Amino acid sequence: MASKSAELLSRMAAGDGHGENSSYFDGWKAYDKNPFHLQDNPDGVIQMGLAENQLSLDLIEEWSKAHPEASICTAEGASQFKRIANFQDYHGLPEFRQAMAQFMGQVRGWKARFDPDRVVMSGGATGAQETLAFCLANPGEAFLVPTPYYPGFDRDCCWRSGVKLLPIECHSSNDFKITREAVVSAYESARSNGVRVKGILITNPSNPLGTTADRATLAMLATFATEHRVHLICDEIYAGSVFAKPEYVSIAEVIEHDVPGVVDRDLIHIAYSLSKDFGLPGFRVGIVYSYNDAVVSCARKMSSFGLVSSQTQLFLAKMLGDEEFMARFLGESARRLAARHELFTSGLREVGIGCLGGNAGLFTWMDLRGMLREKTAEAELELWRVIIRKVKLNVSPGTSFRCREPGWFRVCHANMDDETMGVALDRIRLFVRQHQQQKAKARRWAARGQLHLSLQRHGAMPSQYHALSSPMAALLSPQSPLVHAAS
Numbered sequence: 001m002a003s004k005s006a007e008l009l010s011r012m013a014a015g016d017g018h019g020e021n022s023s024y025f026d027g028w029k030a031y032d033k034n035p036f037h038l039q040d041n042p043d044g045v046i047q048m049g050l051a052e053n054q055l056s057l058d059l060i061e062e063w064s065k066a067h068p069e070a071s072i073c074t075a076e077g078a079s080q081f082k083r084i085a086n087f088q089d090y091h092g093l094p095e096f097r098q099a100m101a102q103f104m105g106q107v108r109g110w111k112a113r114f115d116p117d118r119v120v121m122s123g124g125a126t127g128a129q130e131t132l133a134f135c136l137a138n139p140g141e142a143f144l145v146p147t148p149y150y151p152g153f154d155r156d157c158c159w160r161s162g163v164k165l166l167p168i169e170c171h172s173s174n175d176f177k178i179t180r181e182a183v184v185s186a187y188e189s190a191r192s193n194g195v196r197v198k199g200i201l202i203t204n205p206s207n208p209l210g211t212t213a214d215r216a217t218l219a220m221l222a223t224f225a226t227e228h229r230v231h232l233i234c235d236e237i238y239a240g241s242v243f244a245k246p247e248y249v250s251i252a253e254v255i256e257h258d259v260p261g262v263v264d265r266d267l268i269h270i271a272y273s274l275s276k277d278f279g280l281p282g283f284r285v286g287i288v289y290s291y292n293d294a295v296v297s298c299a300r301k302m303s304s305f306g307l308v309s310s311q312t313q314l315f316l317a318k319m320l321g322d323e324e325f326m327a328r329f330l331g332e333s334a335r336r337l338a339a340r341h342e343l344f345t346s347g348l349r350e351v352g353i354g355c356l357g358g359n360a361g362l363f364t365w366m367d368l369r370g371m372l373r374e375k376t377a378e379a380e381l382e383l384w385r386v387i388i389r390k391v392k393l394n395v396s397p398g399t400s401f402r403c404r405e406p407g408w409f410r411v412c413h414a415n416m417d418d419e420t421m422g423v424a425l426d427r428i429r430l431f432v433r434q435h436q437q438q439k440a441k442a443r444r445w446a447a448r449g450q451l452h453l454s455l456q457r458h459g460a461m462p463s464q465y466h467a468l469s470s471p472m473a474a475l476l477s478p479q480s481p482l483v484h485a486a487s
């Protein structure tokens with residue numbers, strides 16, 4: 001029946017290009033089947049795979065109560081009902097584009113200016129990335145992407161556009177920083193395989209690393225793009241979620257102040273959204289900001305496939321335009337993100353688990369390489385399944401982010417309340433301690449095995465004592481407390 005149904009559909013509809021069958025989305029499905037709730041389902045799966053900021057929504061709620069005129073569904077805003085209900089220009093409300101341009105400058109410390117006429121709407125960051133893929137590349141052409149990278153890019157950039165993503169390999173030895181050597185290697189490898197490179201796609205701040213790119217790296221990428229006539233797409237959807245030093249540097253600031261006249265601005269494009277910094281994914285507000293007039297024109301035409309509700313535009317125009325509130329929100333959000341990050345990472349340090357040093361984002365890049373049975377992708381997924389099924393935490397394995405070094409996991413910690421965070425940390429610490437105990441036990445068995453082997457060779461032990469299980473194999477055996485942790 002499945003094959004017959006597939007014959008009735010297009011290749012795209014029948015295929016799996018969406019990427020839903022990856023381990024990244026499998027973790028979400030495990031959560032959906034058994035979601036944790038403090039009272040109703042305390043043994044359920046805790047969602048730590050969703051990068052969502054729920055720490056500061058109360059500030060937006062308070063603002064909306066204090067500004068009923070921002071909604072056409074209130075007595076104070078009803079006078080705007082006809083204008084907003086009938087508005088359908090895909091350029092967007094002028095006041096929305098003005099407020100968005102102002103906010104984009106504010107969130108970047110007023111170190112770069114943004115033109116409202118270059119602000120193009122889309123249905124979330126997903127729509128923004130797909131729009132840029134359609135505008136910048138043909139099917140079969142490629143963007144280079146530093147690893148590890150957000151798994152959703154395979155859907156956003158490739159599924160319907162036919163664009164390829166090719167990795168720029170980055171490594172933990174230098175904290176996964178992007179080097180010119182790695183960019184050149186990826187570019188030359190694509191060319192040698194007959195693939196035309198049309199752009200470089202980065203996230204800054206990085207998802208999943210939670211780090212920010214420095215000024216020199218951004219200048220290098222912009223210069224490389226100009227030299228090789230390829231585009232540079234900077235996904236900056238976490239620009240307002242930087243909570244520690246170093247200060248955030250946007251590509252807009254770099255091309256305006258660091259390399260003016262050196263970089264071809266027609267090759268520079270920014271994707272932004274309000275889903276992460278504000279915790280408003282349901283509003284479906286994405287932004288394409290391009291310095292290329294032709295891209296702005298094309299993207300604006302394409303935005304008709306994913307417009308933002310005019311009522312949402314009105315509300316956000318008023319909120320984003322409130323400069324005083326925005327300053328207060330960004331400061332308090334950063335404080336809360338820093339506190340949650342410290343709570344989580346210090347809790348991991350208690351049991352000897354480290355993380356990549358991060359200063360931004362809603363997640364942590366957790367290092368569990370020491371808990372792998374062996375240094376392989378298969379062993380990482382084996383450990384991940386235990387964490388999902390037994391520890392009941394939906395964390396995302398590094399392999400789903402195209403990380404070549406097994407043992408790294410992205411863990412989101414801003415999408416839950418303090419009580420749930422406490423439960424999650426307790427589960428992780430129990431899991432790690434049981435693993436450490438089992439590992440110590442395995443080492444003792446290994447040492448005893450060496451003694452037995454020595455005694456046997458001298459005729460002092462029966463032969464059956466020579467056959468001992470591998471200490472590492474014991475760690476993930478069905479009888480291991482590691483497997484039964486938090487079950």
